[in-house]
Amino acid sequence: MGKLQSKIALITGGNSGIGLATAEEFVAEGAYLYITGRRPKQLDAAVARIGRNVTGIQGDVANLADLDRLYAQIEKEKGRLDVVFANAGIGNQVAPLGSITEEQFDLTFDINVRGLLFTVQKALPLMQKGGSILLNSSTASVKGVPAVSVYSASKAAVRSLARCWTSDVKDRGIRVNVIAPGYAETPIFETLDWPKERFQAVKAGITPTIPLGRWGHRRKRPPRLLSSWLRMTPAMWQALSFTWMGELFQFDA
Numbered sequence: 666m667g668k669l670q671s672k673i674a675l676i677t678g679g680n681s682g683i684g685l686a687t688a689e690e691f692v693a694e695g696a697y698l699y700i701t702g703r704r705p706k707q708l709d710a711a712v713a714r715i716g717r718n719v720t721g722i723q724g725d726v727a728n729l730a731d732l733d734r735l736y737a738q739i740e741k742e743k744g745r746l747d748v749v750f751a752n753a754g755i756g757n758q759v760a761p762l763g764s765i766t767e768e769q770f771d772l773t774f775d776i777n778v779r780g781l782l783f784t785v786q787k788a789l790p791l792m793q794k795g796g797s798i799l800l801n802s803s804t805a806s807v808k809g810v811p812a813v814s815v816y817s818a819s820k821a822a823v824r825s826l827a828r829c830w831t832s833d834v835k836d837r838g839i840r841v842n843v844i845a846p847g848y849a850e851t852p853i854f855e856t857l858d859w860p861k862e863r864f865q866a867v868k869a870g871i872t873p874t875i876p877l878g879r880w881g882h883r884r885k886r887p888p889r890l891l892s893s894w895l896r897m898t899p900a901m902w903q904a905l906s907f908t909w910m911g912e913l914f915q916f917d918a
């Protein structure tokens with residue numbers, strides 16, 4: 666029996682990167698899954714790729730009306746939610762101190778913090794005892810990378826929210842945990858709008874700082890549907906399936 670047999674799960678930002686890889690794994694483990702994202706074409710492609718037991722609902726996590734519509738549909742169709750992976754996020758608003766704009770700050774915090782907060786808060790009425798909330802932070806939250814302060818601070822906020830939420834929902838038997846991935850080769854880096862050479866140079870500088878000396882990536886020929894970011898898998902299952910509460914699972918390779 667799969668680890669998520671009969672569970673109803675939601676992954677925000679499930680149409681790409683880490684969210685999509687996790688989505689494939691959740692369905693392989695028996696979940697019925699809802700995925701979201703702003704881009705309808707990518708959402709349809711992800712639903713087709715996952716192939717079964719999945720519904721795509723277009724929406725922006727920074728738009729509270731979209732979140733209301735999302736949960737209204739889940740409630741109507743399934744009546745409950747067992748697992749929420751609040752994964753949607755952006756990382757393209759980079760600028761060193763001195764040239765950070767109000768727009769960059771607002772956009773990053775609107776999606777990575779405000780959007781994540783209301784994703785979770787609005788899910789709560791659908792969640793019951795045994796429910797599991799997993800938040801996607803980043804190892805950036807504790808690093809000091811040039812020009813990435815706003816993104817890093819948004820991910821530190823995610824960790825902080827989880828600590829307090831653990832206390833807020835513990836009496837309901839709902840667990841909150843955080844995963845903090847290290848660098849993984851996903852489309853998030855394409856959104857930086859940098860010339861290829863600049864990205865390659867930055868990447869070459871980052872790689873030696875990763876303990877395993879390489880970026881996380883999707884396996885070309887997975888033995889089964891085990892996602893990419895293979896090192897994420899044990900951490901994710903720990904966070905989801907056992908008794909951990911308020912933990913941070915960091916995997917930096």
Ligand SMILES: NC(=O)c1ccc[n+]([C@@H]2O[C@H](COP(=O)([O-])OP(=O)(O)OC[C@H]3O[C@@H](n4cnc5c(N)ncnc54)[C@H](OP(=O)(O)O)[C@@H]3O)[C@@H](O)[C@H]2O)c1
Pocket residue numbers: 677678679680681682683684701702703704705707724725726727752753754755756776780801802803804845846847848849850851852853854
């Ligand atoms: N890749 C890394 O090295 C790394 C490391 C640590 C943490 N992370 C975190 O992992 C998460 C996923 O990132 P990724 O690397 O997999 O990048 P990705 O492939 O670009 O995925 C980001 C996902 O978030 C969705 N999204 C972004 N803004 C949204 C919004 N306002 N409303 C709804 N969905 C939104 C995107 O879909 P749409 O564009 O269609 O909305 C997409 O599905 C992010 O929170 C990121 O910060 C990534």
